[in-house]
Amino acid sequence: MSRYIRHAAAFCVLLLGALLVNTAWLQVLQGPSYGGNPANRRPTIARYEQPRGQILVGGRAVTGSRDTGEQLRYERTYTDGPLYAPVTGFVSQRYGTTFLEHAEDRVLAGTDPMLAGFPLWNDFTRARNPGGNVVTTLDPAAQRAAFQGLGTRKGAVVAIEPTTGRILAMASTPSYDPGELSGNGPAVAAAWARLNDDPEKPMLNRAVRQTYPPGSTFKVVTAAAALDAGLVTDLDAPTDSPDPYRLPGTRTSLANEAEGCENASLRYAFEWSCNTVFAKLAVDVGVDRMREAARGFGFNDEGLRIPFSVAPSTFDTHVDRAQLALSSIGQYNTRATPLQMAMVAAAVANDGQVRAPYLVERTTRRGGGLVSAAGSRPPRQVMRPQTAVRLRELMCDVVADGTGHNAAIPGATVGGKTGTAQHGVGNSGTPYAWFVSWAQGRDDMDARVAVAVVVEDASARRGDISGGGTAAPIAKAVMQAVLRSRPAG
Incomplete structure (x- = not known):
């Protein structure tokens, strides 16, 4: 009997061994293929079975989660959705995820291993941590001022804290309500x-995903x-700059919108945006030095x-040389995002140093x-400190006595540069309106904010x-919104 x-x-031990081998084969070897199979809905169900973490602006959540009671239980909700859509x-x-919801998805969804107190135990039990929160650098007052300032016009605004690189505002219009896309029904x-x-x-974030000819705002880089x-x-001192200026090697002459540009000083040329002065300066500087200057500010960086x-x-x-002349006044093939031009203004305000924006x-x-x-980000010196001092002087003149007087703020030091970007066949399109600037309050040790604004459908006379x-x-x-707020830190 025994x-x-x-x-x-x-025989039972053999069956048990076969069962264990089969289970291990399914989980270890075949697991990835089953997990990635489109017919497998378990990962999707698990993803939406708990509330998602929050994105915070100024200590307040601008996102939420709504319990639908359905199989995909929780849907995302947004407070002031159009205001923050370019960020969230x-x-x-x-349809998946975009922007911060995509870049910080593992934290917000609770799948980041850093959220777990005991990662190995979570791996063993397959438990999901509660979603974490993402605290942004945005200043809510500055964000609202940017969005309301653009209004119904098409364009974008970026504001940066020059000494740190913190992004204080990022607005893009027209915008949309991201909550309309949260679910999976016919309405979505x-x-x-x-x-x-x-x-x-x-849905295009014009602040960071659209490039424009920067027009005369690029003259900050050329200067x-x-x-x-x-x-x-x-x-x-007068510059050796004819008006009009014949582009080297061509029969094409470059003219100015402003008067008095012939042999104008750099101060006058910057204040009244003389194309001829800056085009000739760029040719004299040469393509190698112009390339290095632009690269230092952040141009041609594909990894930002x-x-x-x-x-x-x-x-x-x-x-x-002719193309260099046009490139250096923000035309030809020169293209920039509003974020990039905010970085240019921030470098001037920060003694010639650029901080990586975040x-x-x-x-x-x-x-x-x-x-x-976020941690400390090392600065990049893009110009001599004395050059930055002179550029701040020039930009202050633009606001005090030149084309940027509408940016003046009583009690604050403000520097700026206007720009008009031509586009369309034969430059027939309505010019894009640019303005880059920085501001420092009366009691501030450093400039508090650098801003870039572009408006695509600016209504202006051609002249x-x-x-x-x-x-x-x-x-x-x-800038006023930032100066009114308490400094960070």
């Missing part, structure tokens, strides 16, 4: 189709290169993330425990420099 029992026991992006059960599909078919592209190269030593990716701003390095101050567990912090009339008041409102 022999049969031994045989039965051995969306979470859609049907209809909203997706409507938003994608809209010729105004409301920095000329001053660093020693081509200009006296801001008030804030933490989501940014479209690279470009300065064409394969140009002849949008996330820290991430935390649901209870508030720190997961990660006007529309940046001063259209974009400068928006920049002023943003």
